[in-house]
Amino acid sequence: xxxxxxxAVSGALLISACAxxxxxxxxxxxxxxxGLPTQVLTTETASTAEEEWGTFVEYFAxxxxxxxxxxSGTARIKPGLEIHPPHRxxxxxxxxxxEGEGEWTVGEEVFAAKKGDMLYAAAWDSHGIKNTGDxxxxxxxxxxxxxxxxxxxxxxx
Numbered sequence: 001x002x003x004x005x006x007x008a009v010s011g012a013l014l015i016s017a018c019a020x021x022x023x024x025x026x027x028x029x030x031x032x033x034x035g036l037p038t039q040v041l042t043t044e045t046a047s048t049a050e051e052e053w054g055t056f057v058e059y060f061a062x063x064x065x066x067x068x069x070x071x072s073g074t075a076r077i078k079p080g081l082e083i084h085p086p087h088r089x090x091x092x093x094x095x096x097x098x099e100g101e102g103e104w105t106v107g108e109e110v111f112a113a114k115k116g117d118m119l120y121a122a123a124w125d126s127h128g129i130k131n132t133g134d135x136x137x138x139x140x141x142x143x144x145x146x147x148x149x150x151x152x153x154x155x156x157x
């Protein structure tokens with residue numbers, strides 16, 4: 001799978017927004033504490049699962065210097081399907097379509113989803129994506145809670 005430059009930029013922005021500021025002296029120490037040293041996460045080391053709806057690829061699950069409960073990867077959804085209905089969770093999340101077309105659901109609203117579009121879902125906001133096209137829809141995602149902040153409480157409880 002070829003990753004676009006906009007995907008690389010969005011990932012870099014996400015990482016820089018989540019990670020605490022570091023000085024030259026503290027950066028190596030923070031890397032040791034993060035649980036994830038600087039590295040390239042490859043398709044060969046990722047965990048792949050074939051599901052009824054398509055393919056789920058997990059690149060990383062764990063902690064970084066600024067995040068806990070981080071889950072990152074890709075999903076490739078077959079035409080006419082979705083991974084699950086729109087849902088809610090405590091983590092913030094970004095999803096970016098890198099191939100195909102479909103529909104985003106945000107709350108009660110439905111929007112067209114196409115290559116290059118990105119969704120941000122705040123904690124506990126209902127969101128989802130469905131492939132409405134004739135070809136597979138692939139998206140990359142990052143979902144996390146931030147270190148140093150309490151996990152957001154479900155506002156419906």
